[in-house]
Amino acid sequence: MTELVIKDLHVSVEDKEILKGLDLTIHSGERHALMGPNGNGKSTLLAAIMGNPKYKVTQGSITLDGEDVLKMEVDQRSKAGLFLGMQYPSEISGVTNSDFLRSCINARQEKPISLFKFIKEMDKAIQQLDMKPDLAHRFLNDGFSGGEKKRNEIVQMMMLKPSIAMLDEIDSGLDVDALKIVSEAIDQCQKENDMGLLIVSHYARFYEYLQPTHAHVLVDGRIVVSGGQELIEKIDTQGYEWLEEEYHVKANKEDTRKRPTSLGLCGAKRG
Amino acid sequence: MEKQYIDVFQDELLIDAPSQLSIHIHKQARGSLFIVVQEDVQISIVMDEQSSSHILFYNKNQDKLKLDIHSNLKKDAECKMGFLDMETDSVSMDLKTVLDEPGAHFELMTGQLGQENTIKHNNIEILHKAGYTQGLMQNFAVLFDKADYQMVANGNIKKGCSQAQSHQVTRVLTLGKDHKAKVIPLLLIDENDVKASHAQTIGQPDEDQLYYLKSRGLSHRQALGLLSIGYLLPVLDLMDNESKKEELRQEMENKVGLYGNRENS
Structure with a gap:
């Protein structure tokens, strides 16, 4: 049984505090839905757990089965069993998907994976995600559509078999059919590996497919309420405004004001 | 040493002593050559009309290497040439290809790993002496601490060579400290009716890309x-022998540290 424990977590980005004392515990087999208005710290939490160097943990602790995650490098966190399906996966030209994944698998085991086993597992994942068979030979996310990138994140999750997987708006960019395919793949992957899941999404349909066992709402850097399916349904029908009244919190609003647009510098010579 | 090739050919040559090598690929012959270079060598290549070849040079010299390659391509001859260099010693390469007659087509792809304190200096030229000729230079290099890389790439189109095309790309990835990368793309064009281009990038890896790769272990x-x-x-695409290709690829993965052998460096 794997256990990820987050206690009193404070995280800053460029000296601005985003997470202000967050507590959360995730066990194997559980599915946690993390909701909240934009700009209140959901992605920050996932990035901080994974060790993104842009996010600075100023207070609190994260442990995985008692091991101090904050002392681990990013790659060590992955090897320890953490996985983050990213909202904006990087495009890396010149590196094929198969080379990348084979290297990642070999990096976490003493003996390199046999080519036969690797191809078999990758073909299975590609088929399950209903992706084109040439995926293995294409450069990593290079020229992929938004939906392909998200599905490729799930392919990676299936191949790497983490013990705790975090999915950051993995449903954005997916059409209705793809959403179902991805949901089924996540479901099966969890059943096969008994992993814990932390899912960030704005869409009730995704949660309908995945049926989270726990739900949390993150407002202004803290989890203000936790529950189950009933909480997801309430957010879906009533939005987030009721939380401010009931829990005396104020959600951060994303700055949507129009800013002046620079047209660049004038190239004409002066004088 | 002199080598002649006719019809269909596939050959592997080993240069294990300082020497001169002359290669003649006859009319309509087509095939591939894999040339392992362990010592300084001067190579002259003549490709007769309508011949076609893939030629891959592989540096295995354990000391400073001086490589001099001069090629002449006749009518409609087509050559794809590669140079793969992952050795820890310095290399000085002079390469000149003359496209003598219409329809001659030459592509060069170099891949060099500039390990610590190594010097890799290259001077290459594709000279167009006839119309309807095509030249393409693609140079890739990865530099570690104190490596010194220089690439002078010259696409030279003489007067009267209408419809000639000369293109070049150089990409240098800098991974260490105190390295030097100097890329000089030249296009010397004395004819109006031609197509030519050059592009180059020199830079460090993207931080987001590195984080993404690390997040997978x-x-x-x-x-x-x-x-x-x-x-x-990409240089290995010129290797037709699949088992040899896989062997070189493994060596490449090892040399760049994919198996963690340079973890502490």
Whole structure:
């Protein structure tokens, strides 16, 4: 049984505090839905757990089965069993998907994976995600559509078999059919590996497919309420405004004001 | 040493003593050559009309290497040439290809790994002496601490060579400190009715890319290695022998640290 424990977590980005004392515990087999208005710290939490160097943990602790995650490098966190399906996966030209994944698998085991086993597992994942068979030979996310990138994140999750997987708006960019395919793949992957899941999404349909066992709402850097399916349904029908009244919190609003647009510098010579 | 090739050919040559090598690929002959270079060598290549070849040079010299390659391509001859260099010693390469007659087509792809304190200086030229000729230079290099890389790439189109095309791309990935990278793309064009282009990038790996690779379990060194592979691997497309290709690829992965052998460096 794997256990990820987050206690009193404070995280800053460029000296601005985003997470202000967050507590959360995730066990194997559980599915946690993390909701909240934009700009209140959901992605920050996932990035901080994974060790993104842009996010600075100023207070609190994260442990995985008692091991101090904050002392681990990013790659060590992955090897320890953490996985983050990213909202904006990087495009890396010149590196094929198969080379990348084979290297990642070999990096976490003493003996390199046999080519036969690797191809078999990758073909299975590609088929399950209903992706084109040439995926293995294409450069990593290079020229992929938004939906392909998200599905490729799930392919990676299936191949790497983490013990705790975090999915950051993995449903954005997916059409209705793809959403179902991805949901089924996540479901099966969890059943096969008994992993814990932390899912960030704005869409009730995704949660309908995945049926989270726990739900949390993150407002202004803290989890203000936790529950189950009933909480997801309430957010879906009533939005987030009721939380401010009931829990005396104020959600951060994303700055949507129009800013002046620079047209660049004038190239004409002066004088 | 002199080598003659007719009809269909596939050959592997080993240069294990300082020498001069002359290669003649006869009319309509087509095939591939894999040339392992362990010593300084001067090579002259003549490709007769309508011949076609893939020629891959592989540096295995354990000391400073001086490589001098001069090629002449006749009517409609087509040559794809590669140079793969992952050795820890310095290399000085002079390469000149003359496209003598219409329809001659030459593509060069170099992949060089500038390990610590090595000097890799290259001077290459594709000279167009006839119309309807095509030249393409693609140069890729990965540099570690104190490596010194220089690439002078010259596409030279003489007067009267209408419809000639000369293109070049150089990409240098800098991974260490105190390295030097100097790329001089030249296009000397004395004819109006031609197409020519050059592009170059020199830079460090993207921080987001590195984070992405590390988040899947690759160490910093392995992540850099994987990015390096992306620069060097295209050269292996010129290798027709699949088992040899896989062997070279494994060696490449090892040299760039994909297996963590340079983890502490």
